[in-house]
Amino acid sequence: MIEDAVVPFPDGATVTSVLESGIDGARILLDRVLHEPRTPLSQVQLLAPLQPSTVRDFVAFEEHVEGVSAGVEGKGDVAAEWYQAPTFYFTNPHTMSGTDAVIRPPVSDRLDFELELAAVIGGGPGAPESNLDVDQSASVIFGYCIMNDWSARDLQAREMQVRLGPAKGKDFGMTLGPWIVTADELTQYLDEDGFLAVRAEAYVNGDLVGEDLVSNMGWPFPELVAYASRNSRVVTGDVLGSGTVGNGGCLGELWGRNGGLTPPPLQPGDSVRLVIEGVGEIENTVGDPVPAPPIPAARPRTRQRWR
Structure with missing residues (x-):
């Protein structure tokens, strides 16, 4: 552009x-x-700016963890393990949409958005891929885009009881965009500790519901990339999400802090607009939910298990 x-x-x-x-x-x-x-x-029409090779989504905002924990566990504690290293999960790179797309969620009573900034990996010939240090990691961040990690919180809550991580509660959609802003365009926002001090805002139907500074992350982006590359690889086209910003970066955090479903879960026809300073904005409308064929529950262990 x-x-x-x-x-x-x-x-x-x-x-x-x-x-x-x-x-x-x-x-x-x-x-x-x-x-x-x-x-x-x-x-x-702006589509998702790339088809990622992989998507790692971190949980790098302490305030978000506190708020969601208050809703799930009744208290706003942050696990000691959160502070030890940046945690992430892998999500589906094949359900990407761009700004202005209609999001068709699964049947859910607790549909939510998540406001995030995402780093996109690039680099010239010979760019390092594995066990990067922080300086090398900074050199392979090509740029940034806004990320909305749509979430069906009721589906996610059931899945998390299995102690494996979110799956179908997030598998159905993610919005990236509106474009990739190259990393050099955002150097003016870097603070003395290497964090991007850009303002992030979330609006539902035109009302501001959340706002934060991306510099409130627990780790700057090069450290997230370095951790992702540890005994692994980060390659061109990988996307690494910051995780949801605090102070209302998603409804789930606000539900935890408010002790109930206030503001209400997203409904068909709702508009979600996410804005990040220096990057742009993405906006999507929630469409009607998509019913899916049922899957039966696990069978009881009545079959012969061994010979």
Whole structure:
């Protein structure tokens, strides 16, 4: 995007190839299209800016953990293990949508949003992938986009009792966008500790329900990337979410603090708009829920187990 217009990638370049070229390669492409014909942003539909290779979603905001814990356990304690290392879960890279898309959730009585900032991994040839230190991790962050990790809290609550992590409570949808802002565009917001001090806001049907600074994370993004790469790999096209911001970054946190479903869960027709300073905004409308064929409960252990 250039100002309020878009231009196509030149010479068959793709999002993947741009990410692989790193920020320096992206600058070269920008110089080549500066004088090309442009299409006003108002005339295009913004899809998810990439098809991620993997999505790791962290839980890096202490205040969010406190609020959700108050709703689940009746107290706002944060487990000691949270402070020891940044925790994440893997989610589905194949149910991405862009801004303005209608979200079709599963049947749920507690549909929720989650306001997050996400880092997108890129880098030039030979970029490190495994056991990165913090400086190396910063060098492979190509840019950032807004992330909405939609959640069916009632489905999620049942799944979490199995002690494995969220699955179908989050599997149905995630919004990324509105575009990828390259990391160099956000250096002006870095504080002295390396955190991005950008304001994040969540609106439901036009009403502000949550606001926070992304710099309230427990770890800056390069440390999240370094942890993800530990005895593993982070590669071009990976997306790493910050986790939900505090102070109303999701309804679930507010339910925990308020002791009930206030504000109410999302309903068909509701509009959710998420705004992050320096990045942009994404907005989606909740559509009608999608019923799915039932799956029976586990069978009792009445069959022969061994010979």
